[in-house]
Amino acid sequence: MKKIKGYLFSTTSLMVAFIILGFSSNPKKEVSEVKQIKWVTIDEAQRLSKKEPRKIFVDVYTSWCGYCKLMDRTTFTDPDVVDYVNQHYYAVKLNAESDKMIKFHGKTLAEGDLANAFDVTGYPTIVLLDEKMKTADAQPGYRKAKAFLKMLKQYKE
Template sequence: MLSKNIKIAVAVIVALFTLSSFVTNEPKENGEIKWITIQEALELSKKDNKPIFVDVYTDWCGWCKVMDKKTFSDTDVSSYVGENYYAVKLNPEKEGTIVYQGKNYTNAAFANHFQIQGYPTILLLQAEKESKAVPGFQDADNFLKTLEKFKKTLK
């Protein structure tokens, strides 16, 4: 009787592993975004006018983690971001100082400056000229549309 239960348990485990390979949250092809600091991005953007996208997140935010796992790891997203944007992660609950438009901000004050009230929020900037905050989770397709639309407004 014990061996029958062991066989059933093994069969269930094998079935779960097989099923998990179909329902995975892995990126399409190891897409990776190169993340830099906000200060680095602001300095680089001043020189070449390349826009910046800032992932404003917190450690406790569940949807932020889903965006990391599904949206930011998508190869189409990582390719587009790499070619067209500087990418920054900013946690307003962590310590940090940002110089923006000649003023010093903490991470929290920087988020407040842009009236960010929820997470995740995508903050889109070009040097220190244009900005737009887009709150809420976005899947890869909608995120790409958001980035493309913002970039078109800059031309």
Template sequence: MMKKITLGLIAVFVFSLTAMAQEINWVTMDEALELQKKEPKKIFMDVYTNWCGPCKMLDKNTFHNPDVAAYVNKHYYAVKFNAEGNSTVTYKDNTFGNPNYDASKANRRNSAHEFSRYLQVKAYPTMVFFDEEGNVISPVQGYLKPQQLELYLKIFESDKYKEMTTQEQFNEYYKSFKPEFKE
């Protein structure tokens, strides 16, 4: 009996370590751009707000999925960016801030950050993909489940999006895509 309990505890411990190891390694945009200089990788940016319900669901249900976390950590620099926050971002020799930020509204609707405006983010959540040189590839709006996000993670990481010049080509890719991530 004691052996079963010990094995059970070991299994729980190993599972806990595995789950902890599957967190996305979030960095700031400035850090991601600096990391790209040493080791080029694409950037995956989660543009969220503190008050956004779908943003919280995306974080809980999708970004904490072990398959998503492992894939993002391997192939991207991951950036979590508060679209109504008070951080400063330097991008393409421009500095962006939020001059109208109101600290008393930190957990409510606040002023839009200049960088989110620059990226033309109009809805939350939005995930923005950047290439290895820090250029914007594409934004993807809305809450996505792990297998839905997998399609975009893989199409941008593999550069398959460059082969798609029409909506029909994307639709064909979408129909033939076989997700591997567990829900």
């Protein structure tokens, strides 16, 4: 009887240990596998583009913009969008209401002033720049992942 109790206790203890180990290792694995867009500053995009020319997309946003936040949660986390952007573009976030000073084309100006220079009037707006940092297009409004990816692919051609 003591042998059976000892056996049951040992078996139960091992099962509990395996279950605990199994649950504790899963969240770490899932978190490390999440892909993200490699966001850079406009200054970094200019430097990187000199070394390895790529087109640039600028996500012009504000802190209060609901659709900007929705794009951050959905469009910009879509695995297909993340992969395509990281391979073919430099991605920049620009706060249209920020006084943070940046350099663009050799001039120092606030992020908000650059948004005005891009003629942004609504949020979110995606400003597309060519490899030489010249404005090619500005696309206002929220876009789901498929529509956003289609826009980037058309511009890349």
